[in-house]
Amino acid sequence: MDYDVLILGGGIVGCAVAYELSKYNINIALIEKDYDVANDVSLVNTAVVYDGSETSDYVMAKLENSGMKLIQKHCEKFNLPYKRVGALRISSNDSGNKRLDIMYNKANERGILGVHLIEDNAIYDIEPNLKIKAEKALYSENIAVISPYNLAISYAEVAADNGVNFRLEEEVIDIKNVSKGFKVTTNKNKFTCKFVVNTIPSEIFAGRYVEGKNEVINKKMNYILFNENLDNYINSVIINDIDEDAFVINIPTASKENLIGIKGYDFLSLEDGLQLSKSILQDVKKEVVMNIFTETYSKGNTLIDDNKIQDGYIKVTGSHYSKITIAPAIAEKIEESLKTNMNITKKRDYVDKNREMYTFKNMSKEQRNEIIALDSRYGNIICSCNNVTEGEIIDCIRRPLGARTVEGVKRRTGIGLGSCNGSYCKMKIIKILAREMNESPLSIVYDSMDSKVLVSRIKEFNEI
Ligand SMILES: Cc1cc2nc3c(=O)[nH]c(=O)nc-3n(C[C@H](O)[C@H](O)[C@H](O)COP(=O)(O)OP(=O)(O)OC[C@H]3O[C@@H](n4cnc5c(N)ncnc54)[C@H](O)[C@@H]3O)c2cc1C
Structure with missing residues (x-):
């Protein structure tokens, strides 16, 4: 075999x-x-880690709860962010309040700790920046966001x-x-x-x-990403149920933006999306929108x-x-x-650790100076929105299973995910990828075989 x-x-x-x-x-x-x-x-490097309290299915609840504990352990081991932000599922009418009671009872039956039913001021004590009316909330302390x-x-x-x-x-x-x-x-x-x-x-x-x-139910999920200039940044996951089939969810991203997801509608126009976003972020304006996109949401x-x-x-x-x-x-x-x-035995020389990765933007001034002294490419900023350096890009290409596409570099380093949406750094990424892989810039792809970024050379630039 x-x-x-x-x-x-x-x-x-x-x-x-x-x-x-x-x-x-x-x-x-x-x-x-x-x-x-x-x-x-x-599409955004942020995912919610669920605790099993929100789902109606017992088997999924058990898997979520044990997955949550494992992810927390693994993020610690791999030195990855695990932000326990908590989640408030809010309601301001009788039917919504009843739904929360049912969910609370289920969480208790399942033995999930850290889930509470709270009312009025207690909601705003947890999320002072929430400006909309909420009578009752199911609060889970456990919910976290990670970089999937x-x-x-x-x-x-x-x-x-x-x-x-x-x-x-x-x-x-x-x-x-x-x-x-x-x-x-x-x-x-x-x-x-x-x-x-x-x-x-x-x-x-x-x-x-x-x-x-x-048997999977597929629905559209419309997303709007708001940049850090939004008034009243919301720190927690907030879910506002519109009815049994539709909800609006706010997710605080790893890089301090607010991501709004709207479930239950087909493709929404920006205006309609902004209007629905106001059921959580009361003061949103077009000027703070960073990106909009739609994904398929599955519930099977x-x-x-x-x-x-x-x-x-x-x-x-x-x-x-x-x-x-x-x-x-x-x-x-x-x-x-x-x-x-299967008759299997554990390896004696197993290394349960990922190789160290330096994230320039999270380093202190002393750490930055230290790494630049070791490798001057960490002093060359390629993405000024997110402070990503040439050193980090080269490292992410040379690592085991290194990046070989523009999207791969973006996902590993966070480059191109800032407010310029990659318009200033895409060419530089292509150039570094081509140099590291010893290929022509014309053969570099965005993410898949048929996604070449440069169509052809139009002039003999020395630079590329
Ligand atoms: C809108 C949205 C939001 C979500 N948010 C969250 C969240 O906040 N929290 C959370 O926990 N989860 C979330 N999820 C769920 C999650 O992102 C996906 O369900 C998950 O990534 C699926 O992983 P997978 O490995 O099962 O499948 P996939 O990622 O689809 O992996 C299957 C792989 O198989 C490969 N493949 C397919 N066919 C072949 C073939 N013939 N030969 C070889 N390879 C093949 C594919 O290229 C793919 O890489 C979200 C999902 C969506 C859509």
Whole structure:
């Protein structure tokens, strides 16, 4: 057999599984069709970590609660931000108040600590910048925000450092049973393995291609990102239910912006979006809008289907709005499943640590001077919105599973996510990528094979 375990898909779930399994003396590869892992995580590098109190489903609640505890532990280990901001689900009418009572009782039944029902002034004591009317709120102290790319990339880097073979740009096109295992065919290779952990949304088996499960409810989520000039920055996650199907959510991002998500409508115009945003951020104006975008919001349960574990096949099915939160809990369950079905032992030389990364913008003056003395490229600011240096870009390209696309550099360093939206730094990123990869700037892509950034050379500039 070529591998003991093949993990299909390099989203946050695949990366978390690779991390958990890399502790063992087994031969593992992860197959991902894109240029980079965790390509589909999110458009903004901020995700909410849920605690299991908001969902009506008991199984999802359990996964969320254990995922939350694991993410907190992993962020500490990998030196990643884990901001416990708390969440207030507010209401100002009877039906909303009743919904909060039900949610509170469920949280208690589930044994989730740190969840409270509060009223009137107690709400504004927690969030003084909230200017809208709220009678009652379900307050969860546990809710946190994290940078999901950095978490997914850290899982992948540690797994790669511990021997997992990441096969990027390979698309799985077929999986077949063979004696004591599987044959997995990609657009480039054929591999045999004893176990398959399939995290890709579609099912591809013996030539049959089945799209992701259709019990999933897909809705549009409209987002508006407000910059740091917004009056009354809100520090907590705030959820204001409009009715049973629609809500507005405020998420404080890792870089002090407020992200408003609006669920329950199709594509909203900026004007309509701003109007709905006022149900949380009363004073919003067009001038402080940094970005608008729409994503598909899914509400279908995520399950670990290990019915075929005796044959060596595990499939993670379904998509869910809290899949980042539950990713490490899914990985732990898969690890347990494999441990009982495979004779595996732990590695003695396992290194459960990611390589250090220097973030110039978070460093003190002394630390900055120290690193510039070691490498002068840390003194060359490439992104003046977010203070990202040439040194950080080079490091993110040279790391294990380093960035090879403009989007990959953006996600690892935060470059281009400032108020200029990359207009001042994109060319510089392309130039550094081309130099580090020893390629022509014309071959650098934005994120996927068919997304070349420069179409052609129009003049013989010496610079590029
Ligand atoms: C609008 C929105 C907001 C969200 N906010 C949050 C949040 O705040 N908190 C939270 O916990 N979660 C959140 N989520 C959920 C979360 O972002 C995603 O559900 C999660 O990233 C999915 O991870 P995954 O690994 O399951 O799937 P994916 O990221 O889709 O990974 C699957 C991977 O498989 C690869 N692939 C597909 N087909 C093939 C093939 N044939 N061969 C090889 N590779 C293949 C894909 O390229 C992809 O990289 C949000 C989701 C959305 C849409």
